[in-house]
Amino acid sequence: MDEEAVRAERIRTLYRHTPAVVLASLLNTGIVCGLLFSDERNGILAAFAAAMLVLVALRLGLYRRYLKVAPRGADAMTWARLHVATSAASGLLWGAASFTLYTRGGQSIELILPFVVAGMAAAAAGTTAIYMPAFVAFLVPALAGIALRAFLIGDSLHVAMGSVVVVYAVGLVVVALGNLRALSDAFRLRFQNQALLDELSHAQERLEDTNRTLEERVHERTLALEQQAEALRDAQRLETVGRLAGGVAHDFNNLLTVVLANANELIEQTPGTDSKQLVELRDAAARGAELVKQLLVFGKRHGTHPESFDLRQSVLSLAPLLRRLLGSGLTLEFELGESPLYIHADPAQIEILITNLVTNARDAIRGEGTIGIGTGAVTLSEALDGVEAGSYVLLSVRDTGVGMDSETRRHVFDPFFTTKDVGKGVGLGLAAVHGIVEQSGGKIRLDSELARGSCFRVYLPRGHAPVKSRPPPASTPATWGRTILLVEDDSSVRAVAERMLKRSGYVILRAEHAEQALELAKNHEGEIALLITDVVMPGLSGPELARRMRALKPGISTLFISGYARDHRLSEPDSSHAVAFLPKPFTREAFDTTVASLIARSLAGRALAADSKPQSAG
Numbered sequence: 001m002d003e004e005a006v007r008a009e010r011i012r013t014l015y016r017h018t019p020a021v022v023l024a025s026l027l028n029t030g031i032v033c034g035l036l037f038s039d040e041r042n043g044i045l046a047a048f049a050a051a052m053l054v055l056v057a058l059r060l061g062l063y064r065r066y067l068k069v070a071p072r073g074a075d076a077m078t079w080a081r082l083h084v085a086t087s088a089a090s091g092l093l094w095g096a097a098s099f100t101l102y103t104r105g106g107q108s109i110e111l112i113l114p115f116v117v118a119g120m121a122a123a124a125a126g127t128t129a130i131y132m133p134a135f136v137a138f139l140v141p142a143l144a145g146i147a148l149r150a151f152l153i154g155d156s157l158h159v160a161m162g163s164v165v166v167v168y169a170v171g172l173v174v175v176a177l178g179n180l181r182a183l184s185d186a187f188r189l190r191f192q193n194q195a196l197l198d199e200l201s202h203a204q205e206r207l208e209d210t211n212r213t214l215e216e217r218v219h220e221r222t223l224a225l226e227q228q229a230e231a232l233r234d235a236q237r238l239e240t241v242g243r244l245a246g247g248v249a250h251d252f253n254n255l256l257t258v259v260l261a262n263a264n265e266l267i268e269q270t271p272g273t274d275s276k277q278l279v280e281l282r283d284a285a286a287r288g289a290e291l292v293k294q295l296l297v298f299g300k301r302h303g304t305h306p307e308s309f310d311l312r313q314s315v316l317s318l319a320p321l322l323r324r325l326l327g328s329g330l331t332l333e334f335e336l337g338e339s340p341l342y343i344h345a346d347p348a349q350i351e352i353l354i355t356n357l358v359t360n361a362r363d364a365i366r367g368e369g370t371i372g373i374g375t376g377a378v379t380l381s382e383a384l385d386g387v388e389a390g391s392y393v394l395l396s397v398r399d400t401g402v403g404m405d406s407e408t409r410r411h412v413f414d415p416f417f418t419t420k421d422v423g424k425g426v427g428l429g430l431a432a433v434h435g436i437v438e439q440s441g442g443k444i445r446l447d448s449e450l451a452r453g454s455c456f457r458v459y460l461p462r463g464h465a466p467v468k469s470r471p472p473p474a475s476t477p478a479t480w481g482r483t484i485l486l487v488e489d490d491s492s493v494r495a496v497a498e499r500m501l502k503r504s505g506y507v508i509l510r511a512e513h514a515e516q517a518l519e520l521a522k523n524h525e526g527e528i529a530l531l532i533t534d535v536v537m538p539g540l541s542g543p544e545l546a547r548r549m550r551a552l553k554p555g556i557s558t559l560f561i562s563g564y565a566r567d568h569r570l571s572e573p574d575s576s577h578a579v580a581f582l583p584k585p586f587t588r589e590a591f592d593t594t595v596a597s598l599i600a601r602s603l604a605g606r607a608l609a610a611d612s613k614p615q616s617a618g
Contacts, residue, residue: 005191006188007076007077008072010130011076011077011079011131012076013130014130014134017127018060021124021127021128022063025055025090026056029048031112032113033048033049048096051093058086059090062082066079080131080134084133084134088137090142091137094120094141095141095144095145095146098117098142098145098149099148099149100145102145102146114165117142117143117145118168120142121142124138129175129176129177129180139169139172139176143166146165147165147166150165252292252563253563253584254563256285256289256292256584257493257563257584258492258493259285260587261496263279263285264282264587267279285585289585307344307345307346308344308464308465308466309345309347310341310342311341311343312341312375314347315334315354315375315395318351319334322358322373325355330362330365330368330369330371332372332373333370333371334372334373334374335372335375335376336373337375342466343460343462343463345463350436353395356430356432356433357430357433358371360429361397361398361454364453365399365400365401365402370399370400371399371400372396374396375396376393376394378459379391388443392459392461392462393462394457394459396455396457398456399454399455401453402451403448403450404449404454405450408448412446413431413434413444415428433456437460440460442459442460444458482506482507482527482599482603483506483507483524483528484501484508484531484599485509485510485511485520485521485533486501486508486509486510487510487511487512487513487532487537487542488510488533489534493584497532497561501532501595504592504596509524513537513540514540514544517545517549521552522552528553529599529602529603530557530558531545531546531549532559532561532595533545533560534561535560535562536562542560542562546558546560546579555602557598558579558598559580559598560582562581563583578597578601578602580597582594
């Protein structure tokens with residue numbers, strides 16, 4: 001226990017008793033002066049009373065000052081010494097009055113003065129004994145006056161009386177010491193109890209803080225688990241939709257391949273305005289192909305072909321198409337800057353991303369409005385809303401549309417979530433955008449408020465300028481008349497592809513499956529310049545067929561066509577075998593160009609192999 005705190009509390013208690021002590025001194029002074037009033041004592045009593053009044057005023061002033069200052073620590077000792085001084089002064093006054101006024105033979109004096117002084121000494125044992133120096137400073141001079149005067153008178157009665165006063169003083173000191181110990185122990189116990197209560201209170205506060213922290217952690221953990229569970233459900237839903245998309249893509253793209261090819265052929269054969277309905281048919285099929293592509297992008301089952309390209313130039317090349325997408329009353333603004341902004345991504349997917357964002361902005365505007373497309377280079381020194389620090393190419397699409405509330409913003413990238421009317425959207429556009437951004441290694445942010453429009457910001461990692469490569473060999477008349485083995489299990493697609501190839505002057509060997517194709521190749525005595533095969537077929541797959549075909553026909557090139565995404569197994573095995581992949585549905589131009597390029601590469605490879613053979617000596 002801190003003894004300094006106990007001492008300070010004793011001094012505070014000493015001063016708290018000051019008003020009672022002062023009042024007792026005044027009353028006793030009045031009693032003594034009144035009872036002992038006589039002609040021969042008036043001067044002494046007046047001087048005694050005046051001195052006592054001055055001392056009382058001094059002690060009250062000291063008391064008020066103490067209350068105002070409320071000293072602590074070492075300062076309390078100064079005030080203790082001041083109290084000792086005033087107690088000593090009071091004792092000296094009573095002792096001097098007793099010594100002066102106490103005379104032999106005066107019964108009133110012999111009764112009043114010893115009784116009053118002894119009573120005040122007894123009271124001091126209770127009021128000032130809390131601080132022994134103050135008690136002793138009062139007790140000794142106050143009782144010494146009577147005891148000394150009694151001893152000076154000298155008769156047996158007065159000597160006995162003086163002795164009684166000394167014994168009384170010693171007894172009061174013993175009582176005062178007992179009171180001091182009791183009060184000091186009480187103070188220590190009080191402080192100990194207070195310390196225990198404070199410790200208990202602090203412990204309770206710490207427990208409450210721990211409980212709050214635990215509750216917060218449990219709450220945070222619960223939220224994290226809920227978020228993880230939601231993310232898992234989203235991933236499972238995404239995987240389910242992805243499997244669904246991949247499952248229907250092959251057959252659906254086969255149908256679209258047939259529709260698009262026949263529509264284009266009919267358009268070429270139909271003159272003028274009579275082909276309007278055919279054009280509408282072709283455009284509808286193209287939109288269907290675009291929808292399948294968005295499904296595959298969303299399900300992350302769409303093959304990507306990343307390359308380095310200038311995003312700014314990509315936006316400029318899309319400008320005519322984007323303007324055609326807008327209705328009347330809408331203004332398209334560009335803020336693209338002058339410098340190239342290179343990224344490494346799939347250009348086709350980035351075009352889908354831009355088109356979907358602009359289409360979404362268009363649908364958000366009621367009446368007249370503005371859509372702004374901006375590009376720029378940004379460097380984040382610290383993470384921003386989930387976008388890590390680093391260098392990015394920023395693509396922004398803003399609109400002056402109706403904006404979104406918080407609930408819409410929370411679900412805006414969810415698949416099949418849409419606020420459009422029935423028949424005006426299926427809710428895949430922004431889901432596909434999110435999938436493309438994630439596949440491209442970027443992040444997307446949305447800022448939107450109701451009635452204040454929206455702004456999508458896409459952060460894509462910065463790339464480098466592309467390395468220029470040699471263009472593929474151009475098709476020449478030497479490729480005409482070459483034999484092509486066409487393997488396709490869908491009869492309609494096979495018929496369309498065969499018709500395209502025959503129109504370009506090729507000889508066609510057609511097969512419905514891989515086993516039939518291998519049999520045709522074994523029985524064909526001439527060369528086969530190109531194998532065109534579906535990837536997924538009953539029995540042997542396209543890649544396995546290509547591997548076996550290369551053993552039968554060394555140097556043969558391979559073109560894989562499929563409604564699925566490109567597989568890593570379709571990569572070119574070595575420099576002597578040209579391999580390409582063409583996703584369904586494809587146009588006649590893309591089909592003819594790819595076929596001619598592969599046959600040209602096959603012929604060039606064979607010529608190089610023939611030149612490298614050693615010539616025999618003649």
